[in-house]
Amino acid sequence: MLALALLLAGPLTLEVPIYLGAELHEETLMNALRETARIFEPGDIQLRFDVSPDQSTTRPLVTVIVQPRPARFKVHGCSRDRHDHRLGHTQLRSRRITLWSEQVARAVDGNWDRKELPKVDHRVYARALGRVLAHELGHLLLRLNGHRDRGLMRSAFSHRSLTARGRRAFRFAEEDLQAIRETLLQAVAKNKSASFRPSDEREAPKR
Ligand SMILES: [Zn+2]
Secondary structure (H helix, E strand, O other): OHHHHHHOOOOEEEEEEEEEOOOOOHHHHHHHHHHHHHHHHHHOEEEEEEOOOOOOOOOOOOEEEEEOOOOOOOOOOOEOOEEEOOOEEEEOOOOEEEEEHHHHHHHHHOOOOOOOOOOOOHHHHHHHHHHHHHHHHHHHHHOOOOOEOOOOOEOOOOHHHHHOOOOHHHOOOHHHHHHHHHHHHHHHHHOOOOOEEEOOHHHOOOO
8 A cells, every 4th residue: 555655646658559551641649659658747747658559468458540530430429338429439448549540641631521621730740649548548547428618628619729839728627637648547556458558666565
């Protein structure tokens, strides 16, 4: 218990394996992941992305898959253990997040009726991708099927806020950051996921 108490104040690291099933420019991907990481920084939560994960036998706390688009375009409502958007999707039970890169490009373009893939500013595109990923990670780590009234976990983003340089509209609420830290600490305590460990290994709880 003492070790756990020490962890409460320190930085936490979440390992995030990413499987790329869509074409994304390397720089766009890196910028997107940097945007996601920044959204978690106020909670002293570090994200460590692995874009070429080995198929480890341990079950990670979260797995991210990037696909161009859903196999079948359908928007589901929020329901138990399942969360869907046009831009991404989170399955709480299997701890799996899917991001649809072409859909995010369409959201950045702002024209959903256009048939061909829009040409978008790669920096703005990366920013939007990173924000959508942070939102989906929020669902998973908060085990949240629904949404909050405001901030990162609200149900819809305007085109303007999704693409704006400023990150004001994409903050986690303080209590959500705390809840995420608790989720991560519980994972450490149960040693459920080898892919997650505290940043400072000296403070890891004894098995
Ligand atoms: Zn959502």
